[in-house]
Amino acid sequence: MTSQLRFDQIRLPPECEKLRQEVRAFIAEEVAAGTFVPDRPGHGDSHNRAFSKRVGAKGWIGMTWPKKYGGHERNFLERFVVTEEFRVANAPVRLHFVADRQSGPILLKYAPEHVKQDILPRICRGELCFVIGMSEPGSGSDLFAAKTKATKADGGWRINGSKIWTSNAHISDYMLGLFRTSPPTNENRRHGLTQFLVDMKTPGITVNPIYQMTGQHDFNEVVFDDAFIPDDHVLGEIDGAWKQATSELAYERSGPERFLETYYVLAELVRALGPNPDLRSAEGLGRLVAQLHTLRRMSVSVAGMLQAGKEPVVEASIVKDVGTIWEQKLPERVRDLSAFLEPEASNRVTLDEQLDFAFKIAPKLTIQGGTTEILRGIIARGLGLR
Template sequence: MLSQSFKPCELPPSAQELRAEVRDFLAEALREYSRADRAYSWMGFDARFTRQLAARGWIGMTWPAQYGGGGRTAFERYVVVEELLACGAPVLAHWTADRQSGPLILKVGTEEQKQRFLPAICRGESYFCIGMSEPDSGSDLAATRTRADRVPGGWRVNGAKLWTTNAHRCHWMIALVRTTPGAEKHQGLSQVIIDLHAQGVTIRPIRDLAGESHFNEVVFDDVFVPDDQLVGTEGNGWQQVMSELAFERSGPERYLSSIALLAELIRAVGRHPGERVRVAVGRMVAQIVVLRQMSLSIAGLLERGQDPLVEAACVKDLGTGLEQLIPELAHALTDLPPSLQTDGDYQRVLAYVTQVAPSFSLRGGTREIIRGIIARGLGLR
């Protein structure tokens, strides 16, 4: 039963001891960051900060030392990620590579790929993005039309990927492509590592409601990809992508994206708020506590080498629902309007989170897709 996967999970002493070290580091490294700056959470980009984390050994923490990793536990990595998110650290530069691209290469990549890509990620020098969504396909990844055709020495890739976070700053993309034309919808798909500076790659930023350009459209026009940049098994792309998405959906970023706003709300209402505010804030905190325990239990599954696809979908669905609720409640509980044209941290954070909150239930799979995964896991479809 699915409920048995969410057993209470305690952090080991080594992870608890690490927390204090991480907090001391962040207090110094982020002392110039305002509370409004920290609202960007894991969408904040700072290459210098990423290199500082790398110097501490906090990128690729669970990977083997032979590939530049720290050989530490999933629980220790969980503590580092939790602290980074709780204080709004700018981690976007290495985020995708550390969270899912590196683990995918470690799991299904060749030895040459591991030696080539993983140490650079651990040093904070190599940034990855993911190429899954496409124009006119919504969240249906199996509708992938970007194709990779066999040519001497590799593949020629043609097509486009959409909503590609951070592509304009990244070095590499792991893209889902169709390598067998005419195959059944979920068959004939593969993953390839594409050099984003290669000839034929065009990256077009997409500006969002907050005025940012985190998202991009990436177009491939006869882009050559060498044979040795096929990831895993040709034709096994669908299964690999599903496994990769479990890494993306299960972490604390799926319920802590709005945590800066909750903290500012508590500051704004003061030490003695009315009962309505106390009840609303108490309920939000209670939900965070539950989601944290669910997410932590998935870290336990990963530590045991399991593949928590359905469990991760549950955390993602419930977590993004809470993240989107927090700005709505903040609006209802205070008389301060959201505004980016003020010195007030609360109003600036409220404005930013309100603008980006609609994307929370899109990134990593729409709510409908996520609930379909859960339904299949429960045997309901």
Template sequence: MSTTPYQRLSLHGHRLAGAGGLRAEVRAFVAEEIAAGRWSPRCDNWLIGWDPAFSERLAARGWAGMTIPAEYGGQEAGALARFVVTEELLAAGAPVAAHWIADRQTAPQLLGFGTEGQKRRFLPEIAAGRTYFALGMSEPDSGSDLASVRTRAERTDGGWRVTGRKIWTSGAHRAHYLTALVRTTLRDEATGRHDGLSQLILDLADPGIEVRPIRLLNGEAHFAEVVIEDVFVPDAMVLGEIGQGWRQINAELAYERSGPERVLSTAPLLLAHLDEIAARGGTADPVGLGLALARLSALRGLTASVAVELTGGHAPDVAAALAKDLGTRFEGDVVDVVRRSSPAGRPEDANSAETERLLRQAVLQQPGFTLRGGTTEILRGVVTRGMGLR
């Protein structure tokens, strides 16, 4: 089997060089999918590529729920094996959005903090690629300052009454459940701004929840506003401990911020452009392109090292914040590198057309890269505090 430019990039130093067999399996599967016309590669497809049938096909091969223990329907393969599979899927621009958040983030959160009942209810369905979760973190007027959330949960018989709003909630208009960060103690009653927060699992089919898709300039809707009006959440759907939401959410963010999706959103564009250069010979910006490939290699090493830490049961929040900051800025820079590297008057062939198609997609998605998952300013604050510099 021939290799793509991505597979030819060195993996030395990542402790992943021995994963060639698994990589080959994923590459063969991807090639079969594309040849059958089931989907076309897209930039940022881990966010915009919502394809439930594809998620179930992945799950049937054991490539969803890879970190979930076998007793809950998972593969128990570990974070490194999952890293290899997701890296290959992202590089191929595969439509993984439907199961992505549940597999990446909700499953580890349930394993770390969920009740036995919650694990038995949700984890097998996540591993099967059939149940989708959204993350209820950001709120209007709160930005990336999660400690300022105002969605309120008040105690009632057998559970909690929740009222509030969440915004920029990825995939909420298509997901089944929302893990929401809520305030169970008023801030003036708590001892600190990070106290009094809890996590609840909300059923998005509840009639008290209105999900409003947010249309982008291109007419697509990948984010939503979630309006919650006096929704009852039973005690059985409290995730973790009441009042421990801040500690739990910080453990969760290590999974959200550190994965290869924070580096590879524009990888399909970069790789298509490399194929274009190989076909015609030469580039208008060899230095810029060379630096981009060097950065990609280094960032793959960084994200792989975080996967190693997660495998060891650690929550490397500082390394995760650093990976997200450096990775998302790189993703945006790829767009500019490809623009500079593509000379005017190039031949109109299939390789050039593919680069142009992916470039248009990447330009539309580029503004969100450094915002989602924590802004650059927030991330640098996390790194600075973690290094004892502030």
């Protein structure tokens, strides 16, 4: 009867509190200057180059990376605080967020030194947008079925094929892409894929927009027609990308952005209910608060364990599974609880508009970055079932 799951109790250190106040002050200034409207998600651009540069100037991109690459050598709990404060404020972080969360750490680990020197400082300054190139028209969740080919050429590789559902490709400077360099083997179907750094300005790359059901445009199809990638843009082992999914994935899965994406409807509900809600509303609100509080404590705990050098891989996957299901259901619960509100309530229009937006984006929450079903497979493996 031994426990396999572990959530260390993490109390955010004092430097985090100081940092949080700095972030809130910065957000307040940006809102006052009209950069974005915090309670109106879906209005205005979710990316903003000038804003990302100001975030970079504050030292809030690449926070945990070595100083010699432009990073700030701060801890993961400090990064956590910045991420959650930006997230609840609906700040337009889209331009730098993927690079900060995923791409930078992979480059740090696998890119040649001169590439790191060149690119990482620019990410930290908020100048670069990254796109992930994994899914293809014939392979989504089944990552290792990717067919887009990288063929060896003189001094590099020629890419042919296409990637799809590539969020931000149209505004991106670089892609981290997964391409087939060898066929899979009978023993290992995951063999034969290699990770590459791709300059999106490379001739032979075309980006075609795909509009989403929300009316927004994040998705794209990226077509490669003999696009040339130099040898020094190979990341890690050729044919061995499958070995490279390590603890970075835990950061990607367990961050506060995995349960706060529809947070605004809950905050708006609190505003709409006022100081003296009836029993039904109070009870319904209380449950949501307990669930959210618990998710946040789970997420803080995973960040703290990662900071301490542990590898809470199953716990991180659980945060994403439970968190994305929760943020997806949240608009439904808020709709129920707001059903009997006074139609004249001062923020009724805002709440309804927010709900409309949240309902439209809700389906993606349990798909992006690994579906619920895939995540649960990973959890099942961690439990010893596979």
